[in-house]
Amino acid sequence: MNMNRRSALGLLAVGGGAMAFGGYTWSRQSPLAKPRPLAIPPLLEGSLKDGVRHYDLEMGRHNTEFFPGVKTPTFGINGPYLGPTLRMQAGKAVQLNVTNTIGDTTTLHWHGMHLPAKADGGPHQVIADGGTWQPGFEIKQRAATLWYHSHKMSQTGFQVYHGLAGMIIVDDADTARLDLPNTYGVDDIPLVLQDRRFAPTGAFEYVSSMPDRMMGMVGNVLLVNGTPNPYFEAKTNTVRLRLLNGSNARIYRLSFADGRAFHQIASDGGLLRAPLKTQGLTLAPAERAEIIVDVSDGRPATLVSDTPDTGTMMGGGMMRMMRGEVAQFKVLEIRPGENRTPAVKLPTTLATIDAPDPSKAVKTRQFVLEMGMGMGMMMSRGGAMTINGRSMDINRIDEVVKVGTSEVWQIENPSPLAHPFHIHDVQFQVIHRNGRPPAASEQGFKDTVLVHPGERVRLLLNFADYSDAQSPYMFHCHILEHEDAGMMGQFTVV
Numbered sequence: 001m002n003m004n005r006r007s008a009l010g011l012l013a014v015g016g017g018a019m020a021f022g023g024y025t026w027s028r029q030s031p032l033a034k035p036r037p038l039a040i041p042p043l044l045e046g047s048l049k050d051g052v053r054h055y056d057l058e059m060g061r062h063n064t065e066f067f068p069g070v071k072t073p074t075f076g077i078n079g080p081y082l083g084p085t086l087r088m089q090a091g092k093a094v095q096l097n098v099t100n101t102i103g104d105t106t107t108l109h110w111h112g113m114h115l116p117a118k119a120d121g122g123p124h125q126v127i128a129d130g131g132t133w134q135p136g137f138e139i140k141q142r143a144a145t146l147w148y149h150s151h152k153m154s155q156t157g158f159q160v161y162h163g164l165a166g167m168i169i170v171d172d173a174d175t176a177r178l179d180l181p182n183t184y185g186v187d188d189i190p191l192v193l194q195d196r197r198f199a200p201t202g203a204f205e206y207v208s209s210m211p212d213r214m215m216g217m218v219g220n221v222l223l224v225n226g227t228p229n230p231y232f233e234a235k236t237n238t239v240r241l242r243l244l245n246g247s248n249a250r251i252y253r254l255s256f257a258d259g260r261a262f263h264q265i266a267s268d269g270g271l272l273r274a275p276l277k278t279q280g281l282t283l284a285p286a287e288r289a290e291i292i293v294d295v296s297d298g299r300p301a302t303l304v305s306d307t308p309d310t311g312t313m314m315g316g317g318m319m320r321m322m323r324g325e326v327a328q329f330k331v332l333e334i335r336p337g338e339n340r341t342p343a344v345k346l347p348t349t350l351a352t353i354d355a356p357d358p359s360k361a362v363k364t365r366q367f368v369l370e371m372g373m374g375m376g377m378m379m380s381r382g383g384a385m386t387i388n389g390r391s392m393d394i395n396r397i398d399e400v401v402k403v404g405t406s407e408v409w410q411i412e413n414p415s416p417l418a419h420p421f422h423i424h425d426v427q428f429q430v431i432h433r434n435g436r437p438p439a440a441s442e443q444g445f446k447d448t449v450l451v452h453p454g455e456r457v458r459l460l461l462n463f464a465d466y467s468d469a470q471s472p473y474m475f476h477c478h479i480l481e482h483e484d485a486g487m488m489g490q491f492t493v494v
């Protein structure tokens with residue numbers, strides 16, 4: 001087994017065997033061995049015209065030097081790779097002016113946003129090459145860390161992998177009132193986690209084998225905001241990290257190398273009821289979490305990740321071995337700087353969240369995620385990726401929901417791999433997982449939920465407004481290769 005998968009560039013390989021969880025060391029001299037400053041995506045606050053905040057975004061085709069002297073063809077938004085962080089205020093109106101110059105059609109989806117379906121940026125809102133798309137809507141949701149990314153039909157995986165993604169920060173009265181670190185790039189740090197694989201030419205390698213297609217594309221180099229092996233110098237003793245799993249398929253199990261505890265304060269849809277003290281956090285593709293780390297002890301705090309084996313042997317373990325997957329990464333080294341400002345005392349309560357009350361639901365729907373695995377799949381070019389036995393058809397509406405109602409959606413996974421299930425337009429609550437109440441980290445609002453093999457997860461959704469019989473929203477697996485292969489469906493709210 002070639003655990004290193006050493007690239008012909010001779011510099012990108014990470015030594016799998018040398019990466020002990022607690023005492024992380026790079027195994028050989030390479031440009032990766034030298035930590036470099038974490039890139040912080042520029043903040044785009046928009047400009048106010050007639051009470052509406054306007055944001056100009058240009059999606060383009062570029063080259064990015066992730067490694068000195070090595071040019072990687074990428075896509076970016078207002079820059080060579082990824083996009084700016086958009087900051088928005090709850091209760092305010094926004095308009096986005098999105099120009100596409102990538103040399104191909106694309107779309108731009110506001111992941112986690114409650115908005116009219118026409119403004120959603122899903123596969124129906126195609127932006128022609130050279131075209132501009134101008135969705136506008138009001139921010140009718142809580143403060144949260146959201147994101148945006150390409151959602152082009154069948155090519156979301158490719159386009160996101162090459163850089164069409166960015167973060168959105170929504171603020172509201174809760175975040176204004178609470179004493180939480182909120183100075184962007186200083187004590188409030190966006191972290192977009194993406195694993196990538198590089199071809200000998202320096203280009204990103206994308207889906208080069210059957211396991212890449214079946215299990216989703218994973219890489220052996222971790223980029224954080226596009227920076228390999230990053231460090232961040234803390235000027236404060238309390239640091240807030242906004243973690244976004246912007247990877248196509250990898251699940252991260254995050255912790256600090258020295259085992260220090262930290263507090264999770266938010267999930268996908270916003271603040272939790274109270275800070276949750278923990279030593280570890282699992283983040284599936286598209287999920288977000290905000291955490292608070294304390295570096296008052298003056299010691300470096302190194303965020304590391306291990307990838308849990310969430311598949312069954314047939315579904316995960318065997319194929320993982322076949323492609324020699326790297327599972328352990330250093331994510332970010334936080335170096336406490338000189339003269340740090342004192343630690344902030346965390347509020348004891350954060351947000352008011354009622355317990356989910358499924359008795360209000362007018363309907364229960366079932367979604368069964370399948371991937372036609374097994375021997376048949378091994379012989380053929382891959383199984384069918386389906387929800388309720390059907391692959392995505394852009395001309396078929398799968399579900400019709402009544403506006404102003406609540407529903408229970410039960411997601412079942414009889415397949416041998418874990419699937420992060422995402423629903424557009426709503427922030428839902430997890431009622432149970434296999435009949436049991438969810439863990440505290442999942443008791444806030446979410447838009448993506450990881451469903452392990454054999455699991456059955458029940459969600460409570462509230463479809464508050466925006467009826468439109470013509471424009472559907474999507475629900476899908478957020479392993480982008482699964483989504484692109486058809487594990488997606490459409491619903492309208494009427």
Ligand code: C2O
Pocket residue numbers: 109111149151286422424474476478
């Ligand atoms: Cu992150 Cu359908 O989206």
Ligand code: CU
Pocket residue numbers: 109110111112422423424425
């Ligand atoms: Cu979405």
Ligand code: CU
Pocket residue numbers: 418419420477478479482483487
């Ligand atoms: Cu999936």
